[in-house]
Amino acid sequence: MSDLGTLSYYLGIEVRHGNEALMLGQSAYASKLLEWSDMAECKPCVTPMEERLKLMNASTAARVNTTLYQSIVSGLRYLVHTRPDIVFGVGYVSRFMEDPREDHWAAVKRLLCYVKGTVDQWIVFSKTGESRL
Template identity: 80%
Template sequence: MGSFKREMAARFRMSDLGALTYYLGIKVRQGREALTLGQSAYASKLLERSGMAECKPCVTTMEERLKLTKANTAAKVDATLYRSIVGGLRYLVHTRPDIAFAVVYVSRFMENPREDHWVQ
């Protein structure tokens, strides 16, 4: 046991469960050279919940020069589901910073989500 673990065990009641492998939906892989975090199982569940499990992957996370607006007459969507999915995407950003811009962009519509925010 390392000195840090011994000191912590002396101060707090604890048990050593070994190397961390999974924590709060994040898979942890510890190698000699690097520590890798991943959320592929979490992302798959999020895709299933949003009805997008069968969609094909793409290189870009958002269409270039996409313009969305809050002023829209399209039908409203289930706001609770929309917020839940966007919240899940926000959590996914911890291990997927490449989707951060798109997630922040769609977060703008959490107050009043619509079926279609596209500007013609």
């Protein structure tokens, strides 16, 4: 077995070691997800979801490309590993992966705009035991 040195990148998760903390982030992965979804030039927003948003399975809005919707939501689900701030929104839009509609897609785009504005957020595990974004 050989020593590969300090871990810095693993499965799309960037790792930074400090004297007081360990930091995990996925800024490169988030940027790739934004580019792949054609949202790299979107205007950032400050919240991941609209307040009191109600989405339904029985929506009458137009259908969207199911494969694209599933791919992007799956990408967001992987981003959740280091982004607890988007967990609720990603879980909510994941409910509609079987038959996505325009209103569901609008919620996914809102999440992507939020990710655009917060692409450089890291989760910090301090040696004192308190974790924070």
